[in-house]
Amino acid sequence: MTTTTSARTEVELDLHLERKETLADGVVRLTLNHPAGEPLPAWEPGAHIDLVLGPDLVRQYSLCGNPADRSVLQVAVLREAAGRGGSRHVHDALAEGDTVRVRGPRNHFALVDSPRYLFIAGGIGITPILPMIREAEQRGPDWRLVYGGRTRTTMAFAGQLARAHPGRVELCPQDETGHLDLQSLLGTPQQDTAVYCCGPGPLLDAVEKACADWPEGALHIERFVPKTREDDGPATGFEVELAQSGLTLPVPADRSILEVVQEAGVEVLSSCQEGTCGSCETAVLAGKPDHRDSLLSEKERAASDVMFLCVSRSHSRRLVLDL
Incomplete structure (x- = not known):
């Protein structure tokens, strides 16, 4: 099935869970294929998909397989004991042979061209890095991976990465080596290196801080938990004009643009409701x-030509959106 909105088109499919396997302590990999054997949507390193696990249970997971293999989509899921229930559902309820609804893929973490890459992964954050490494190997630039986790037994793909890429992969289990030494990794800015980082929020925050003096655009990160923002002022009301629909709608202080637009009958894709997945991206x-x-x-914020309707608001009295 293809879901169409006034903004863009996105694929939504019911896929077959071909295989569910344990990769590390608390981590399972799902391999999904088309029940009729049809090729699955094309994707590039850094892309993620939504798993629609229930009416109000939609979660985003990075694709970790081979983009050249259109027969399957693969994600790896960490059991989050303190999470909101998505990972527990994957671990405890999903079984081989089940049907899983998938939306996407979408990509806000694409691999740019660079003469050198530094990949930094924390825990399950290794998943989007895997296809990036494959791509880097094909392109030919220099690259290095520093991969941290709580223990070796919790670090999915660690053994195969170390064996396949001796000299390029540094494994840093916290119980053996302590926290990642970001000062030695990032203390000296490099003009020709793209830094890609995915992992828990504290790691991403620390890497952002360590890269403050690096060239603009050198750092690329992906978050699946909203960034803590201390500079957001109070929410105030404003208007949105929907150019395609011919509607002008008031957005009160206590409601999101997404809620108001959808209530007016204009369909907009949405998933996380937290400003992390990118599904509600809309042109301004x-x-x-x-x-x-x-x-x-x-x-991109300065350009202000796109925004995410689930969390963002307006500095101006009126916004005109391409909806």
Whole structure:
């Protein structure tokens, strides 16, 4: 099935769970295929999909397989004991042979061209890095992976990465080596290196801080938990004009743009409701958005040509959106 909105088109499929396997302590990999054997949507390193696990249970997971293999999609899921229930459902309820609804893929973590890459992964954050390493190997630039986790037994793919890429992969189990030494990794800015990092929020925050003096655009991170923002002012009301629909709608202080637009009958894709997945990305035709997402870079925020309707608001009295 293909879901169409006034903004763009996105694929939504009911796939077959071909295989569910344990990769490490608390980590399982799901291999999904099309029940009729049809090729699955194309994707590039850094992409993620939504797993629709229930009416109000939608979670995003990075694709960790081979983009050249259109017969399957693969994700690896960490059991989050203190999570909101998505990972527990995957671990405890999903079984081989089940049907799983999938939306996407979408990519806000694409691999840019660079003469050198430094990949930093924390725990399950290794998943989007795997296809990036495959791509880097094919392109030919220099690369290095520093991969941290609580213990070796919790670090999915660690053994195969170390064996396949001797000299390029540094494994750093916290119980053996302590926290990642970000000062030695990032203390000296490099002009020709793209840094890619995925992992828990504290690691991403620390890497952002360590890269403060690096060239603009050198750091690329992906978050599946919203970034803590201390500079968001109080929410105030404003108007949104929907250019395609011919509607002008008031957005009160206690409601999101997404809620108001959907209530008016304009369909907009949405998933996380937290400004992390990117599904509600919408073009801005006029006005100044108040970006409160965890996706856009500072350069993209300054351009203000797109915004994420689930969390962002407006600095101007009116926003004009391409809806």
